[in-house]
Amino acid sequence: MSIFDNDIQEVLFSEEQLKNRVQEIARQITADYQGKEIMLISVLRGSFVFMADLCRAIDLPCTLDFMAVSSYGKGTKSSGQVQITKDLSEDITDRHIIVVEDILDSGNTLSYLLKILENRHPASIRLCTLLDKPERRVKPVQVHYSGFTIPDAFVVGYGLDYAEKYRNLPYIGILKPRVYGG
Numbered sequence: 001m002s003i004f005d006n007d008i009q010e011v012l013f014s015e016e017q018l019k020n021r022v023q024e025i026a027r028q029i030t031a032d033y034q035g036k037e038i039m040l041i042s043v044l045r046g047s048f049v050f051m052a053d054l055c056r057a058i059d060l061p062c063t064l065d066f067m068a069v070s071s072y073g074k075g076t077k078s079s080g081q082v083q084i085t086k087d088l089s090e091d092i093t094d095r096h097i098i099v100v101e102d103i104l105d106s107g108n109t110l111s112y113l114l115k116i117l118e119n120r121h122p123a124s125i126r127l128c129t130l131l132d133k134p135e136r137r138v139k140p141v142q143v144h145y146s147g148f149t150i151p152d153a154f155v156v157g158y159g160l161d162y163a164e165k166y167r168n169l170p171y172i173g174i175l176k177p178r179v180y181g182g
């Protein structure tokens with residue numbers, strides 16, 4: 001139970017389902033990168049919960065870095081204007097990069113970000129997203145690891161916000177449209 005439960009129309013993924021899927025993805029990454037050192041890049045702020053759980057389940061030498069990007073502001077639709085508000089601290093040249101995202105929706109954020117990172121000449125680059133909402137895609141993005149495919153609805157929890165709230169919900173749910181006036 002949570003004080004936010006009244007704002008949630010439907011729970012899509014429980015804590016248990018999230019935990020199990022994150023472990024499966026981590027096992028896949030561990031198998032795919034045997035003998036290599038990887039660098040996980042978390043795209044803040046939404047991916048911080050997924051990143052924390054994923055990195056602890058990966059059994060490989062691993063470094064972490066963080067980038068902050070924003071295109072949604074206080075709304076539920078991408079503005080199309082992607083802004084980097086915090087760049088990486090580390091050089092990614094010749095590193096094996098996995099970009100860790102909470103959600104891939106229109107693709108505006110990731111198509112922009114992946115181009116920028118590719119121009120820095122990593123040894124390899126893959127995308128790992130917990131959620132994928134393919135119905136809303138306007139820019140193509142190649143995904144290597146995807147947790148769940150979801151319908152076209154605005155979701156919150158497990159790091160995902162609406163107007164900066166709900167990030168601390170332990171599950172992922174669809175937000176009631178009345179909350180955002182939809």
Ligand SMILES: O=P(O)(O)OC[C@H]1O[C@H](OP(=O)(O)OP(=O)(O)O)[C@H](O)[C@@H]1O
Binds near residue numbers: 071
């Ligand atoms: O595919 P898109 O339509 O671009 O949507 C995906 C992006 O939207 C969210 O970020 P947001 O801009 O809300 O910032 P946040 O991570 O700080 O919540 C999410 O974390 C992705 O980065």
Ligand SMILES: Nc1nc2[nH]cnc2c(=O)[nH]1
Binds near residue numbers: 155156160
């Ligand atoms: N919280 C949240 N952020 C998003 N960014 C892109 N799509 C979504 C979504 O469904 N929920």
